[in-house]
Amino acid sequence: MTLNRRTLMIAASLTAAAFVAAPANAQKQYGPGASDKEIKIGNINPYSGPASAYGTIGKAIGAYFDKINDEGGINGRKIKYITLDDGYSPPKAVEQARRLVEAEQVLLLFQSLGTPSNTAIQAYMNEKKVPQLFVATGATKWNDPKNFPWTMGWQPNYQTEARIYAKHILQNVKDPKIAVLFQNDDYGKDYLDGLKEGLGAQASKLIVAMKSYETSDPTVDSQVVALMNSGANVFINITTPKFASQAIRKVHDLGWKPAHYLNNVSASVSTVLKPAGLEKATGIITSSYHMDPTDPQWQSGKAYQDWLAWMKKYYSAGDVASTFNVYGYSVAQTLVQVLKQCGDNLTRENVMRQAANLKNFQVPMLLPGISITTGPDDFAPIEQMRLQKFDGNIWVLFGEVLSPEGS
């Protein structure tokens, strides 16, 4: 009996020692969810509920991983993609995140969608030290590596965009007097903060009028009238689609001719500009970072053709006019790059290290000149945008690639 136990103990400690020693010798290192054969990736998307229109992003990501797997995977490992529905409900997102981390044992959580859902799981992910990579939201707070070293955004955030407008105004408008219309919530205030920061010390002098609206307001006509009467020559339109249409129409009908900056949230030709009247929208400036699949200027290019071929082969049920499918494709390519860089060291620590080590990574469907760069103190992957002006028919790019800091 004692002999048996002792033998067992020795055997056990030898085995344990072997396991401890192994990683030191071998090149390969694995965190939970990674092995010689596969890499498990978790995702949470609203396939049901009020935001289910975004669900196509989760499907597009899966379709892109199918393509990668067909081509042999990443460094010989197949991607196992587990995507769960949270119905855009934060408590459900918490539950699904816990399921992915604790029951499914994924290596990382990728592209969980929505500011509320990501806010709900952020503390948990950082406490568990599981990467919460490239979250699908425009809020600025995801770029906070000091407090949340396991969370990273992807798309340009609202403040970045606002600072780009501020910079353009300062460089191009003589004696600017700025009027701002904004939605009275976190999204609107995020933009406003970025704008003020971009304008610098003189912000309070340059901004001559600010009006807000509630999403429950029937129109923003009275706000636009008040802004015009302030004598401003620049109008910054921080509104969601319905209100953007109203404001564009009202500005035109009043005969007001300011330099008109429209936020990217409402840059859709079909849902915003058409209802307002295309001729009324002519001359408006906005910014963008990825190609619009309905824009003829990209459709003959290789990037679009590759994207279209992938859509047809792997996601034939998807809409080829939807920018969400461009988004899913591009963000999935970014993750694949991170995992390639990880090589055989697929630990959660190394995933974050590599995610923060992207250097001028080119994503085909982003606008020419825009690339992804991150660093240990820079958790905002896309910080460049390009300005475009509406010519009455399509958005026409102009000027250089802009970023809030250098030129």
Place this chain on the structure above:
Amino acid sequence: MAATSGLATIPVAASGTNWRRIGVAVAIAAALVLPWLVSDYRVFQFTLAGSYAVALLGLNLLTGYNGQISLGHGAFFAIGGYTAAILMHRLGVPYYLTILPAGAAAFIVGVLFGLPALRLENLYLALVTLSMAVATPQFLKYFDHWTGGSQGIVLRKPAAPTWLPIGNDKWLYYQMLVVLLIVFWAGSNLLAGRTGRALVALRDHPISATVMGINPVFYKTCAFGVSAMFTGIAGAMAAIATGFVAPDSFNVFLSISFLVGSVVGGIATVAGAVFGGFFIQFIPNLANDISDAAPWAIYGLFLLAFMYAMPTGIAGFIRTMAVRYAPKFRTAVGEQPTSQPGSHS
């Protein structure tokens, strides 16, 4: 002796009490052992299911016992959740002291809402309460100074004391279990006595109930208030367990799933609330596991199957089974049952 459905409780009452006691004891024992048998992630799910069960007890009291249909209980759940969150986040109140104020806040709103509701019957009341569910997320966004707007409020999750060798999830589970047991004890006492009979009488025959001296204004308002209070307590429990509240946590669908859960569990029963809580928590997940292409179609099938097989809900089904088999068991094995017929595992 036309002893059907509602009246069927009378003949079984004598033997039923024993069976019920045994059932409750088994359920509590199972609830105590459960966290040691499953993973922490499941423990968290059961904690949420428990909070839904408390919410459903509130709804059952109002809709089941008093016959007032509410499609707006998500609003009381939100009031409870936000009261707890604001107390914890803005005023630094420890989480365990926020549950009673959450219930009190929901009680006040419930009573205020119950007063105009007195003039509305059935479907009209359902519509008015639905309006409350629809409006809740926007109200929460509007008062963003307190509620944090659409970003919500992030709460620190309660940690188990260091001297206690159980994880945070089990610790929270047991505390919430205590809350649940207190609410259920209070609720079943209330419903088993004079008040319960008054509520049922007002539901079944308001005119004769009034003639017998039952004050409809008092009892109906009371039902609304107490119902809202239970649901508010549940909201606080869920907020503490999730560690986060946001307007999107309390959408219209939550209110509708409460009604679904209480009917599937067994309307006008106390035990039904527990089964309903399990239904709300686990059936959508199960549907998602079966088919991620059409989870809500599967959910619909589950709902149809439940309603077809158990028209009086899960609790009603168990009671029917007990009525049918319990006397036989009693004669066979006397007063010492070794297994409980119709018990669900």
